[in-house]
Amino acid sequence: MAGSNFIDYVKFCSRSGAGGNGSVHFRREKHVPKGGPDGGDGGRGGHVILRGNSQLWTLLHLKYKKHVIAERGKNGEGGRRKGSDGQDIVLEVPIGTVARESESGEVRCEITEDGQEFILTPGGRGGLGNDHFKTATNQAPHYAQPGEDGVEEWIILELKLLADVGLVGFPNAGKSTLLASLSAAKPEIADYAFTTLVPNLGVVDYRGDQSFVMADIPGIIEGAAEGKGLGLRFLRHIERNSILLFLVPADAAHLGEQYRILVSELEQYNPELLDKRRILAISKADLLDNELMKALEAEVPKGVPHLFISSVTGFQLPELKDLIWKSLQ
Incomplete structure (x- = not known):
């Protein structure tokens, strides 16, 4: 997934078509000089x-589409002929897309399945023809109903990636290296902060034909929930993950404190994220001997499933996949 091509936020003006007007028409045939009203309805x-x-x-395909305008319904005609409906505009979006009103922020819908459809901006109803308004006392109505106006509104689409496991950690914690080791994904990896500028997805094979999806989210820094760094922009991708895999490097100054900061940032962004299952992976374990591992064990928060791993040597990566799969089930 190329960084320049990953777009997870668009805003556009959505305008549905107005309904067609109903027709004022009277039946006129040979030998029928005063036929009744037969005006047709307008189209939707x-x-x-x-x-x-x-x-x-x-x-990305919607990035430059600032105005989406659906077609107006056609007017009704004589002979009770209904006007044709205006052509719908169908916007294809990725699974995990959320649509919300620009002004109020109200969520309209969430697209979570392939082929799922939602009418974002409904077209105006067509007006009724004069055929509908005849009565015993008014057998020749000279009026029909106009079509309803279309709706114009500004809509925001946000993409929240659908993944089973979300990688959470500070910049340069080794998240991209872990994703590359476990899957066929090829994220950019370098020895500096914020190498990952967009989320990356990888499918992790597990024991035969089973698999799960892992997402590498750009690194979180302290204050991300207030907009610092890149964290705020991408924290929404964590909302759909079933499990949060916290990654803290073994050479961190205070392992427990780093984990606490990460949890605090997620809580400030959305307290419901703390209800998700968590696993702590202590990376770069190839730098440790048994004595150092025992010393770091004391800093691990109690009650959090954890493992020492190395993405470079593969140390305990099979055990990590077992732990993730068990949590997913």
Whole structure:
């Protein structure tokens, strides 16, 4: 997933089509000089519809689409002929897309399945023709109903990646290296902070034909929930993960304190994230001997499942996959 091509936020003006007007028409045939009203109904205005597409991973194709305008419904005609409906506009979006109103922030829908459709901005109803308004006392109504106006609104689409496991850690903690070791993903890896600028997904094979999806989220720093660093922009991708895999390097100054800061940032962003299952992986264990591992064990928060691992040597990576799979089940 190329960094420049990963777009997880777009804002656009969505305008549905107006309904067609009902027709004022009277039946006129040979030998029938005063036929009754037979005006047809107007057609419905076009909807703006979201549709889930499992083949999409980004909102890039909608980045430059600032106005989405559906077609107006056609007017009704004589002979009770209904006007045709306006053509709908269907926007294909990745699974995990959330649509919300720009002004209020209210969530309209969440697309969580392939092929799922949601009418984002409904088209106006078509007006009724004069055929509907005849009565015993008014057998020749000279009026029909106008079509309803379309709706114009500003919509925000946000993509929240769907993954089983979300990697959480400070910049340069080794998250990308771990993802590359466990899966076929090829994230950018370098020895400096914020190498990862966009989320990366990898499918991890597990014992035969089983697998789970892991997401590498750009590093979180202290204050991310207030907008510092890159964390705030990507924290929403963690919301859909079933398990949070915290990664703290063995050479960190205070292992327990780093874990506490990470948990605190998630809590400030969304307290519900603390309800998710957590696993702590202490990376770069190839730098440790048995004595140092025992010393670091004392700093590990109580009650948190944890493992010492090395993405470089593969130390305890099979055990980590076992622990993740057991938690997922």
